[in-house]
Amino acid sequence: ILNVEQSPQSLHVQEGDSTNFTCSFPSSNFYALHWYRWETAKSPEALFVMTLNGDEKKKGRISATLNTKEGYSYLYIKGSQPEDSATYLCAWPMDSSYKLIFGSGTRLLVRP
């Protein structure tokens, strides 16, 4: 079964805490791994597209790592702020048809 799983399903942290969550995907035939942030009442917004094993990408306080051999990616947020509250989605292109398989997301709530 080709599935993308994210954990935890939800996370509540205090402002200033650092946090991380996981995306697991099939490790065979890897091509790319996408991370999106989806704030309430807004459109999902792309964070990163990762393509190389060992890749590490950074955008402000958010960074992501990739392990294609074992099929996981971590997203880290350093010093969480209330504006980081959102659902974080990862997606994996299944095959040459360019279809993205999305995980169900990690919902992050950062309390002031």
Next chain:
Amino acid sequence: DGGITQSPKYLFRKEGQNVTLSCEQNLNHDAMYWYRQDPGQGLRLIYYSQIVNDFQKGDIAEGYSVSREKKESFPLTVTSAQKNPTAFYLCASSIDRSRADTQYFGPGTRLTVL
């Protein structure tokens, strides 16, 4: 401003009616997609189109139809054959057909069947 627009934002439908959700993009993207989101689930692909006048079924195409007569437009019709149409619908587009291409999303349409 370049982007993707979807209309309407909220849509109510009576059982047995067909409804069409609009999706327009001015990003000059070749590929467009329709997704459905249900509570607690990831986005599921309904249909996608890689080029004008061509489209393919996604994982949950039953009860839906699409057209791609213009590059910028990819409307989705929810037919009466769709057994559980109440959901949130997202349209997206990408520059090309590469698996590493970022998808850009519209604001979504929430459809409720009364």
